[in-house]
Amino acid sequence: MIRLALAQLWHRPLRYLALLLAVVAAVALTVASAAIGLSITDSVNRTFAAPYAGVASVVEDATEPAPGAVLDRVTTAHLLEEGNLYTTVTITGITDGPLQWRDVIGGRLPEAPNEVATTGATPPIGSEVTLLIGRETVTATVVGAVTPSATEQLLGAGGLVATNDAIATWAPHSTGELRSSVPLNEGVSAAEHIKKVTAEYFSSRNKYFLLLGAFSVVVAIVAALTIYSAMSVIAGARIRESGLVRAIGASSVGIVGSFTVEALVLGIIGVALGLPLGRVLAHYAAGLAADLGIRVPLTDVSVPPAWLAAIGLAAVAVTVASCLPAALSATRRSALDSISGAAGRTLPVLCALVAIACAAAAWFIQPTGVIRAVAVGGFATLAAAGAAALVIPLILRIRVPLPRLGLALGYASRQWTRSAAVIGIVTVAVALVGAVTTGSAALRSHFTDVASSQGTIDVGITSLTGDIDPQLVEDLRAAPGVAAVDAPPKVAEGFAVDPHSPVLRTPIAPGHVSLPRGAKTTTDLPVVRTNNIFPLVDASIVDKPGRTTTALIRLEGGPIQPETALDPVRAVAATSPTPVTMAESFNRRSDIVRMVERLLSITRLMSLVALAIAAVGIAGTVLLSWRERAADRRLLTTLGLTSSLSTTALELVLLVAPATAIGWLVGTWAGPFIAAVATT
Incomplete structure (x- = not known):
């Protein structure tokens, strides 16, 4: 049976192209993602640890x-x-x-x-x-x-x-x-200190690393589904061959073993091609690190051998496991089923059980974190894909008087394995695209709001020697692009302003002191923590006199503007008769927006990779169908029905259109759902 498996691979390589490409893509993407993630982590750790070499x-x-x-x-x-x-x-x-x-x-x-x-x-x-x-x-x-x-x-x-x-x-x-x-009695060990500072850095970015990892997992799931679907179609295309081999004495175990050997060889070849390709992709991505906003040098972009071995073994295991249900089904069909290409009962029942199990998992998992939220969305998508693979072929079992449409409906509804493969791939891929599209919009909207709230004060000009010059305040009011200027008194708690002052982007809490996060000011007044760059206090709750050391400024336009918008203010401040310094919120707001856009660019790239994998799977399925139906085409040609290409296209539309709609509905629910969990 090993010779049979190797002969199949040697003489009919195009039959296995979709499966092989899916394995290569999944392995390469996983290796590249792991290499970049590990390299960033290692580089950040080395950067924080650099001052503590030889330190106890x-x-x-x-x-x-x-x-x-x-x-x-x-x-x-x-x-x-x-x-x-x-x-x-x-x-x-x-x-x-x-x-x-x-x-x-x-x-x-x-x-x-x-x-x-x-x-x-x-x-x-x-x-x-x-x-x-x-x-x-x-x-x-x-x-x-x-x-x-x-x-x-x-x-x-x-x-x-x-x-x-x-x-x-x-x-x-x-x-x-x-x-x-x-070692000293006071203080902490260098190792503990390094662990503390790196944990502080990664903790504020943990959700984004998890989100990227989650998208990598989803793309890998699409690849795994493509592998399974391709192997199912291959098994379906070889039903007649399996019957002939059994007729000459081969056992069902031997045939399943032949399928297993094929999958094993394909998995090994895919891993052999995917591992180096993933490393090439990782090195290419590392070269673009600065463009992606990664400020640490990615000099050693690599994956430990143990990780490479684990990724390779997992890919081979998924490939082999994906072939077993299809192989077992191929050995249990009757001759009539083999001739007609009709599906047996095992795979539809298994599909129904998987759909029910995935739906139950999506219902019972509590989305208390990003990974759990992605798991809920993933299980819901798989449940929808399984249900669609069962329901759509049943709906298509209608009789119509139009020959080509009737033939397309017959193929789509009766050859369940092939139809289910196309429906499953399309549903999951479109759901991923829908989730990325709508989730990206939700993330962008959320972080734009977050960026806008980074400092209710746009600009502050502070005198370094005492009270700010009154003429400078008037000159700032007259500067181009300035909407409002206020020089409030500075008291112990902060700058005393009206909660609805026109200089504020957003009102401050009435009756409270609004302190920046991390500020160590102590007061008996009610306090709220904010993202402002200046401490502010409702002027109505303080009656102490203060000094006017700072001019607070709001610019015209939105809260997110290029740095050049500050040039008129900077030019006026430079003419101050006394030394002044300037603090502004625009740069911090823009950094948040740029970070989000980089994150969304990566997720969109991953969705394109998933679409490419899905397209390969669909193309492989269509190619196998075309080759298998050669005899059907010859028969139909003798009956005068020559446009077999239009029949195949129509069959594909009948399967893809409803699967696309279902996938989009699931994806547009999952994207905002995951984004909401990630931003809370």
Whole structure:
């Protein structure tokens, strides 16, 4: 029987093309997804772990160094941009020695009190910068460029580094991170600290990684369904052959074994082609990492051998398992069924049981997370596909007087295995496309709203030396594109404003203090946490006088605008008679929108891959049908009914049209459902 299996593969390779391509696509996609996901995780872990090579203990917010330890102080300064406009920048201490972890990209490390190095693209090496630290103005020379910290790299923000002695002089009360090469009683181990900071980074992005993984699983399910459908059609096309082989003494076990060998060989070939293809795709995707917003270097895009082995074994196992129901069915049919191509009872009953089981699973699973929500949507889709595969052929068992339509209806309703394969593939693929389309729209709408709520204040211009100049406030009101300006008093809780002030994008909570998340302000007044960049308080609940240090600004237009919209405000701020700094919310809002668009681009790409896999499965089914019906075409030609191509096309339409409608209905329900769970 092994010789029979190998002969089938050798002499009729086109029969197995759809199955082979589905295996290759599923393996390649799984390997590529795993490689990119693992590479991102490993790169982020390495980035966070870089400062702690050779470190035993870490103490945060330390004020004094310890023997065998390095205290890298951190302070905030204001870097002169133009005129009297400054930008806020973080200055981190650096100590040359065995615990110094930053690589020198250009120039050298700072050594003197008036020297700094940059962690970003600007300012350039050799330039002089003016820093305002407290009320002291410091002029420093940029002597080098060094690698950024994990936070700077992952957020795309640059900073400055200086000697710890210089920072202690500029900001005597500054604190920093103490890294010790020997264990300390206080603090935590370096391993625990690394685990903490990486967990904080991934926790805020966990849902998006899960969502991408879930879409990969759904695409793999489409591929598995295509494999199963292709093998079912192949088994159906070989019913006559199976009968002949049994007639000359072969056992049913031997025939099933022959099918198993075929599936095993095809699975091995598919894995052999899919594994390297997946690695090629992963390396290609890694080259586009920057375009996708991935700020960590993906230098080692690989999958551990154990993972590759597991993916390969899983693909072979799915291929072999998919052939068994069809092979068993092919050995249990009568000669009459073999001649007519009619389906036996085993597969329809099995299909009904699977549909019922999937429907029950979708009903009873509680969608308490992204994976569970995707599971509910997936089971609902499989249940709908199984039900459609049973019901549509039954509905098509109608008699019509039109010969071609009647023939198409007969093929579609009587050859159940082939029809069920097409219906199942189309239903699942269209459901995936519907879910991606409607789910993407829901995610985009949600995150656009989230981005819009990132800061009810568009721009804030703050004086660095005292009260803001009144003439500057008037000049800002007259600046092009400015809708409203307010200079509210600054009290202990925040800026005292009217909850419905025109300077606010959205009103603040009346009778409350609206504090930014993470703000450490303490107050006895009611507090709500917000995504604002400034602390705000309802002016009616505070009666303390305050200083007018800041002009709050709302620009004309929507909450999401390009950075160039700030140019008129920036130009006016630069003319201030006293030093000022500017804070704005547009960049943070745009970052959220860009992140979502990248995520949706990846999911749309996955849906296209699923469609391609489904198209291969349908094309393979149609090709097998065309080859198998050669004798039918010759008979029909003698009767004058020559347009067999139109009959095949009509049969395909009769199957695809209702399956598409069912898949779209399920997908348009599943997409918003999963998106709602992912965003709560």
